[in-house]
Each structure stands twice: as structure tokens, then as C-alpha cells.
Amino acid sequence: MIDSTTHARPLFDGPDWSFDLMSTVHDAIQEIALNDLGLNIYPNQIEIISAEQMLDAYSCVGMPLMYQHWSFGKHFVRDETYYRKGMMGLAYEIVINSNPCISYNMEENTMAMQTLVMAHAAFGHNHFFKNNYLFRDWTDASGIHDYLAFAKNFIADCEERHGLDAVEQVLDAAHALRDQGVFRYGRPPKPTAQEQAAMLQQREGAKSGRSVLDLWTDTILGSPEQAQSEGEAALSSRQGELSLPQENLLYFLEKHSPNLAPWQREIVRIVRYLAQYMYPQKQTKVMNEGCATFTHYYIINRLYEKGLITQGAFMEMMHSHTNVIMQPEFDDPRFNGLNPYAIGFAMMQDIRRICENPTVEDREWFPEFAGDPDWKSVMRNAWANYRDESFILQFLSPHLIRQLKLFVITDDEKQANLVVSQIHNKRGYREVRQILARSYDLAFLEPDIQVVDADLKGDRELQLVHRVQNGIDLVDEDRTEVLKHIKRLWGYEVKLTGIDRDSGETLYSRTTRVAAADAA
Structure with missing residues (x-):
């Protein structure tokens, strides 16, 4: 029921939108969101994009800036074909976890839909991004734009210096490991002074042309005399030195691979950073959408109660809400x-x-x-x-x-x-x-695969363990391909052993040395 004491003239009456009108509606939504619901948000930046731009954002996982890779183009062609044939629709908006919070609204939206998606994304998702502990602890909303610009420019520079094929090989391998390239349970260990110096050397190496062998010798093995005097380290000692077992495969490869050039390590770090940045969204899909949907539902009802939107606009929004x-x-x-x-x-x-x-x-x-x-x-x-x-x-x-x-x-x-x-x-x-x-x-949804050993002073074979849960194994074809990608980044043989989580029984063993699997 409309409260006659707060009844006002509708903010708009018709489907057409303008930037001035959207600004007025934004302010009305903000008054309810902040002063009534008590939301705490980043400053908003709302941009209007076309259907083609929306498809482009789809292909680049919704990021406003992104480096080039063939897989993004493939996704764009697929989605565009489905969209043109009427086999899929497009989202009304895409919102970025950033400060300011960027919302991309479709230019085809009516003013009623622009109102709805502003309430949903610019306030609901915005509040969730800023306040949920996973996003607070694991992402840097203020720095993501600068980092994306750096990543895009760095990879473009690498393509010019080292060739498109060489860069794509590293990106292909890193992308194959994205799901295993995040820290799930704790912050990454703080780099030691030696590691910080090594990272600086890696970034300078792309410009200086310093050899990979020099980098490997100085930062990992030490001098030849020191390596010879230390001899073969015990497994427990190696695990302590390398912080094993390690769940983040990309992190381990970035830090310890004897095969990667400085520019390749930086590309692996870029993919790892972006995978970690997106990881909280995978863990909060229900909550994030629930928060945004409840927020827009509450706000459009308050707008209607205040007389700030017409009955027709309200019904259009509720029709969309019901479908969602x-x-x-x-x-x-x-x-x-x-x-x-x-x-x-x-x-x-x-x-x-x-x-x-x-x-x-x-x-x-x-x-x-x-x-x-x-x-x-x-x-x-x-x-x-x-x-x-x-x-x-x-x-x-x-x-x-x-x-x-x-x-x-x-x-x-x-x-x-x-x-x-x-x-x-x-x-x-x-x-x-x-x-x-x-x-x-x-x-429970993603496989638990960890690095358990890498004898850097011996045969340098990288040993991985997959702790199999409820008998759910890896797809054999995909497993073989991913092992090839790991070997490309590591440079030496890779062994993957499957162990039953409950019984400890060895279920299988695969190595990149042989084409076929050796059943344990």
C-alpha cells in the first residue's frame, strides 16, 4: 500500500532513458540503500555498453581490461553466434569488484530495467564486494584496474619481444592450471628477502636479457660449490625448504621452476593473481546473487511505496524479478x-x-x-x-x-x-x-592436487599427489593434457599419483615419461 504521506511524483514515465534521468534515479536508490538498508558501498561508476561490448565482456570473464588470448576470441564467437540466433540472451548488466565499483548496463534496457539493475548491481553486489570477508581478505578492489593495465601491456610487450606462439604456450599452460592456482585456506607465505630480490631480478630479466641459468643458480641452488657441499637433501628437508606440500601449483611453478625465463614467470604470476582474484566469487555465488536480488527487491518496493515509480514500471521490474x-x-x-x-x-x-x-x-x-x-x-x-x-x-x-x-x-x-x-x-x-x-x-567440488616433492639438486622430477575423494577420479584425457602443460612450465618430468583420501591406498600413477598409464 502506498503511504500517502510520502507519495511523490514518479521519477520517470516511459521506457526511454537518459544519463541525467539515470543520475536522478541513482540518487533516489542511494538514499534508500544507504539510509534505510544501511548498505556500505564503493563509489559507483555506471557505464552504458552495446550488445557487442557485453559479449566482449563475457569472453574476458567480465574484466574491463584484459590481455589477449585465443580462448577469449573463441568464447566471443560462440556467444555471439548463439545470441544472433536467439539461442541465448545477455545479462542486463555486469559489475566489477573494484573501487570505484564499475557497472556495465545494456543500452537496450528500458528506464525501468536501468533502475532495477542499478539497485541490483551498483548497490547490492557493490555492498557485498566491499563487505564480505573473502573479498576483503583476498582482493584489492582499489588496485585491480592498475594491475589489469599492467598485465595487458606486459603480455603485449612479451608478444612483440618473444613472439605470439611463445607467449600463448605459457598462457595455455597457466590457464589449464587456473583452478589449481589459488590459495584456498590461507595467505601465501611472505616472500623472504632472497625471494624478493629474485622477483626483482625476474622483472628486470625481461629487459636485461639475463639468462635463466644465472637466475636459477643464484636464487635456487646457490653457487656450484655450495650445491656440491650440501649433497642430496633428504625428502623432509626438501619439503621444509620448498614449503611442501603446496596446493597452489601455479605459485610453486612460478617460484621454483628451473625452466622459466623471467618474463614467463611474470605471465604465470599474472594468471595466478587473476585466478585468486576471482576465487571468492566462486565461493559466494548464492550469497552474492541473493544479496543483490534481495536489495533490488527491497529498493524497488520502497520506490513504489514512495510513488517514485509508476505501476507500469513496477510491474515490468517485478516481471523480470520473477523470471530471475x-x-x-x-x-x-x-x-x-x-x-x-x-x-x-x-x-x-x-x-x-x-x-x-x-x-x-x-x-x-x-x-x-x-x-x-x-x-x-x-x-x-x-x-x-x-x-x-x-x-x-x-x-x-x-x-x-x-x-x-x-x-x-x-x-x-x-x-x-x-x-x-x-x-x-x-x-x-x-x-x-x-x-x-x-x-x-x-x-569437495575441485580435486585436491598438491606438490609433495621436487628434488631440485637431483633428477628434478616434480611429484604431485591427487587425494581421491569418494572414488571420483580425474578424466583421463584431460589429466594427460594437463600433465603436459605442467611439464612445459616445469621443464622436467612430472609424476602424478592418485591416493584414496580415506584408506591411503595408491590408486594410480601417471608420469609424463610414458604415453600410457601404469596402473598401481
């Missing part, structure tokens, strides 16, 4: 898993319900905030201090489990059929919640 949060049933041909917008928005709405109108069940499950009159503070705390896995474990309620009709299917290789092991009842709530949370935990 639509969750097909499991037996619907359109079903493709849980829609992160749907579950994220539903959980935000449910947190507000638990605060405003808690049931006895809610008070039993959520004594910390059930009935808390300051639901906005509860929401901001959740956005700041959780990722998808922990957020679901902490905030998914039995009420919402029933509403979403969630259940668990167990795929046991010893059973002839799939088994519905848990349903949305009192006995199954905790198990449903735990298994759903685990499905968003990247520790």
Missing part, C-alpha cells in the same frame, strides 16, 4: 540444478521472516536472531561473515526446506537404483542442509 528467481521443479525439462538467485533470495527473505515473525520452530533452530527486531543488521552480518557453504549451514531453516521441497538422492555404486535417503521432514532437515551446503564447498 524462477526455480523449475526437478522433473521440469528446464531444470538445471538449484537456481542460485532463487535459493539466495529465498534465504534472505526467510531471515527477515524469522526476525519479524518467528515460530516456535524458528526459535529452537535460530535462538541467536529469531525475533530480533533489527533484521537489517542480521542480514548485513550474514553478508559480511559467511560464504555459501557456511551460510547454508547456519541459516537454512526447516521452513524453507519444506517450502523448496528439498530432498537427498544417494548414488551408491553398490545399489542398483538411486535412493532417496532424506526428505523434508523432522528427521531429514539437518542431513538435507548439510548435504546441500557441501554441494557448494569447493573443497
Whole structure:
């Protein structure tokens, strides 16, 4: 119901937008976002782009500046073909985790849609980027633009100096390892004074032409006399010196590869840095979209209540909102898993319900905030201090489990059929919640592959271990290709051993010395 005391003239009445009008609407949204919801945001920079520019942003993982690589062009051609044939649509906007926060809005949007996406991206995503602990701890929003400019110029310079093929070989190998090129559980170790000097030498090496052998001898092995006097180091000693085991393969290769020239190390570092920069977004898809969707929903309703948008504009926005949060049933041909917008928005709405109108069940499950009159503070705390896995474990309620009709299917290789092991009842709530949370935990979704040994003073074979979980192995063809990429960066033989996480049994052993696998 519209509050007549705050009813005002609509800010716009029609589909056409202008920059002045968007600025006026932005200020109205900002007043609600900051003074009502209590959001804390970076300054906004909103840019209007065409469909072709949006496709270009798609191909470069949404970054405003990006180095050249053939894979980006391939993605552009694929997406453009699908778009022109009507087989896919484009996002209304793309938003960058940066300071200022850059939002790219489509020029084809109506003014109503420009209003919606500003509320969604320029305030919802913006607040999440600035306040969630993963983005605070792992990304530098103020420095990303300068770094992207450096990366683009550095790689372009390398292509001119060393040739396009040589640069692409390094990029191909580094891209193949991007998922294994992040620190998952802690900050990278601070570089020692020796490593800092080595990094400076590496960056100067591209200009000075200093040989790789000189760099390797000075920074890793020391003098020949010293290497000879030390002799063959024990495994435990090598692991201590090289900080092994190491989960970040790109980091290890960048720091310790005996084969890479200074400019190649810098390219590996660029790919590793950008992979780490994007990693928090992989861990917070449900929360990030839930925050942005709840924010735009709250703001457009407040705008309508104040009389600042027309009923027609409101209905257009709600139509788009409904499409975004639509969750097909499991037996619907359109079903493709849980829609992160749907579950994220539903959980935000449910947190507000638990605060405003808690049931006895809610008070039993959520004594910390059930009935808390300051639901906005509860929401901001959740956005700041959780990722998808922990957020679901902490905030998914039995009420919402029933509403979403969630259940668990167990795929046991010893059973002839799939088994519905848990349903949305009192006995199954905790198990449903735990298994759903685990499905968003990247520790269970991505293979655990670590460097365990590299005898730098011996045969220099790089030894990797894959800790196999639940019998889920690597795709053999992809594994072979990735090992070739690792060898290209390392320069010597690479051995990958699969070990069962629970039993410790060796499941397989692969080496780049042979074409076929040797079954253990």
C-alpha cells in the first residue's frame, strides 16, 4: 500500500532513458540503500555498453581490461553466434569488484530495467564486494584496474619481444592450471628477502636479457660449490625448504621452476593473481546473487511505496524479478540444478521472516536472531561473515526446506537404483542442509592436487599427489593434457599419483615419461 504521506511524483514515465534521468534515479536508490538498508558501498561508476561490448565482456570473464588470448576470441564467437540466433540472451548488466565499483548496463534496457539493475548491481553486489570477508581478505578492489593495465601491456610487450606462439604456450599452460592456482585456506607465505630480490631480478630479466641459468643458480641452488657441499637433501628437508606440500601449483611453478625465463614467470604470476582474484566469487555465488536480488527487491518496493515509480514500471521490474528467481521443479525439462538467485533470495527473505515473525520452530533452530527486531543488521552480518557453504549451514531453516521441497538422492555404486535417503521432514532437515551446503564447498567440488616433492639438486622430477575423494577420479584425457602443460612450465618430468583420501591406498600413477598409464 502506498503511504500517502510520502507519495511523490514518479521519477520517470516511459521506457526511454537518459544519463541525467539515470543520475536522478541513482540518487533516489542511494538514499534508500544507504539510509534505510544501511548498505556500505564503493563509489559507483555506471557505464552504458552495446550488445557487442557485453559479449566482449563475457569472453574476458567480465574484466574491463584484459590481455589477449585465443580462448577469449573463441568464447566471443560462440556467444555471439548463439545470441544472433536467439539461442541465448545477455545479462542486463555486469559489475566489477573494484573501487570505484564499475557497472556495465545494456543500452537496450528500458528506464525501468536501468533502475532495477542499478539497485541490483551498483548497490547490492557493490555492498557485498566491499563487505564480505573473502573479498576483503583476498582482493584489492582499489588496485585491480592498475594491475589489469599492467598485465595487458606486459603480455603485449612479451608478444612483440618473444613472439605470439611463445607467449600463448605459457598462457595455455597457466590457464589449464587456473583452478589449481589459488590459495584456498590461507595467505601465501611472505616472500623472504632472497625471494624478493629474485622477483626483482625476474622483472628486470625481461629487459636485461639475463639468462635463466644465472637466475636459477643464484636464487635456487646457490653457487656450484655450495650445491656440491650440501649433497642430496633428504625428502623432509626438501619439503621444509620448498614449503611442501603446496596446493597452489601455479605459485610453486612460478617460484621454483628451473625452466622459466623471467618474463614467463611474470605471465604465470599474472594468471595466478587473476585466478585468486576471482576465487571468492566462486565461493559466494548464492550469497552474492541473493544479496543483490534481495536489495533490488527491497529498493524497488520502497520506490513504489514512495510513488517514485509508476505501476507500469513496477510491474515490468517485478516481471523480470520473477523470471530471475524462477526455480523449475526437478522433473521440469528446464531444470538445471538449484537456481542460485532463487535459493539466495529465498534465504534472505526467510531471515527477515524469522526476525519479524518467528515460530516456535524458528526459535529452537535460530535462538541467536529469531525475533530480533533489527533484521537489517542480521542480514548485513550474514553478508559480511559467511560464504555459501557456511551460510547454508547456519541459516537454512526447516521452513524453507519444506517450502523448496528439498530432498537427498544417494548414488551408491553398490545399489542398483538411486535412493532417496532424506526428505523434508523432522528427521531429514539437518542431513538435507548439510548435504546441500557441501554441494557448494569447493573443497569437495575441485580435486585436491598438491606438490609433495621436487628434488631440485637431483633428477628434478616434480611429484604431485591427487587425494581421491569418494572414488571420483580425474578424466583421463584431460589429466594427460594437463600433465603436459605442467611439464612445459616445469621443464622436467612430472609424476602424478592418485591416493584414496580415506584408506591411503595408491590408486594410480601417471608420469609424463610414458604415453600410457601404469596402473598401481
